[in-house]
Amino acid sequence: MTTITIVTGLILLSAPAAAPAPRRVEISVTEKGFEPNSILVKKDEPLKLVVTRKTEATCAKKLVLDEAKVSVDLPMNKPVEIDFTPTKSGPVKYGCQMGKMISGVLLVE
Ligand SMILES: [Cu+2]
Numbered sequence: 001m002t003t004i005t006i007v008t009g010l011i012l013l014s015a016p017a018a019a020p021a022p023r024r025v026e027i028s029v030t031e032k033g034f035e036p037n038s039i040l041v042k043k044d045e046p047l048k049l050v051v052t053r054k055t056e057a058t059c060a061k062k063l064v065l066d067e068a069k070v071s072v073d074l075p076m077n078k079p080v081e082i083d084f085t086p087t088k089s090g091p092v093k094y095g096c097q098m099g100k101m102i103s104g105v106l107l108v109e
Pocket of ligand 1: 059060096097098100101102
């Protein structure tokens with residue numbers, strides 16, 4: 001019986017209870033670009049960007065976010081999750097792979 005108690009205790013300790021859930025930020029890629037185009041976020045607040053491309057009529061088939069060292073493909077209608085925690089205030093620009101010609105911004109305060 002003692003053994004079972006110890007094992008249960010270890011499982012509880014290793015559960016990720018301490019880390020706060022990241023804030024989910026939904027972003028779509030449409031003919032107009034990234035929507036919403038500008039998002040207010042907080043410094044040191046963990047974010048989970050959920051990016052879904054909803055059109056073929058865009059060159060934003062990739063998302064580049066230098067601050068998170070991210071360059072990911074955006075498949076059609078398939079949400080892509082990007083974890084990012086801004087560590088300083090100010091605008092963080094992300095965008096397509098062609099020098100962020102199509103872009104959006106996270107306004108970190
Ligand atoms: Cu582009």
